[in-house]
Amino acid sequence: MVHSGGKPMLARIAVLYVEEQLLGFQKRFCDGGYVLYQWLERTAPDGYFDLMDLDPFRIVDGEYPEEVDEYTAIIVSGPAHGDFVKAEWIPKLVQFVRDVAEDHPGVKLIGLGLGHNIFAAAFGQNAEPRGWELGPYSVTLTEVGRSVFGRDSMVLQMIHQDHAFLPDLTERLRAIGGHPSTKSAPFHTWGYTANAPVQGLFRFSENYNPGSFCSPDELYANLRVVTCLARPGHSGEMMTQMIGELAGCNAVPGEALDEAGERWERGKDHDDDLDCVHSVWFGETIWAVMLTDRLVRKVRVDWEPGQQRVYVI
Secondary structure, three states, X not given: OEOOXXXXXXXXXXXXXXXXXXXXXXXXXXXXXXXXXXXXXXXXXXXXXXXXXXXXXXXXXXXXXXXXHHOOEEEEEEOOOOOOOOOOOHHHHHHHHHHXXXXXXXXXXXXXXXXXXHHHHHOOOOOOEEEEEEEEEXXXXXXXXXXXXXXXXXXXXEEEEEOOOOHHHHHHXXXXXXXXXXXXXXXXXXXXXXXXXXXXXXXXXXXXXXXXXXXXXXXXXXXXXXXXXXXXXXXHHHHHHHHHHHHHOOOOOHHHHHHHHHHHHHHOOOOOOHHHHHHHHHHHHHHHHHHOXXXXXXXXXXXXXXXXXXXXX
């Protein structure tokens, strides 16, 4: 494959996104698609971002990739705090995710924010409203989460109250015809908080059983689906802007805002800006998942205390 600039192309990635609906955020930080692009550029393997083709698709306009197998991975991203219950584009997106998962097993799937909710509903995972999570939260990792991320916990930025969809939309999505095997496919929860027992999901290759002694390369190669309810590409400054706008239109109850403010104050006692550090860590892991494949390409992952670096070989 050849990059549009004439260089050899390492990977082609489709980015399906929904824009942030908050006007102040758009004016200050552009839109969610651009924020995601910046995060991917910041966390890509050194010197290789220019060899990636990132093709944007605006979901609300019905834009979807036509030649799915041309892509290394497909990312679905959007705000998890929006009210999309009546959005007519959701069922089509759910069906697209199902079709890719079953008919294009060589394409990795990544769901962030809204993408996590879409994937959870598409694959029949139960979830329900559990209250607001605003700002940085420490996510405790499960055994499989520790194996993939190489640590016990991560601090990630949150802005959501529904940890999947409301019951009426969930039932509507389940009524969509899909592949029977998709609905019963094994998923693994990689992390949780007190409010949200499912902060993210993994799905591995068929017949692959992740174990404690698997190498990172083997885990990355066999990971086919990764979801994350948090917004790892959003900085604390961005989250402050978004939460302030939601508070200004009375979309967030006062007790949730007070709790978020108290946690932010407690976080000032830490020397390290952990949400930024772990945002980069999470992004580097996503790149390793997207670029590592048993048949296509491997990357080398160097593990050191407190840091992780990804190198293409």
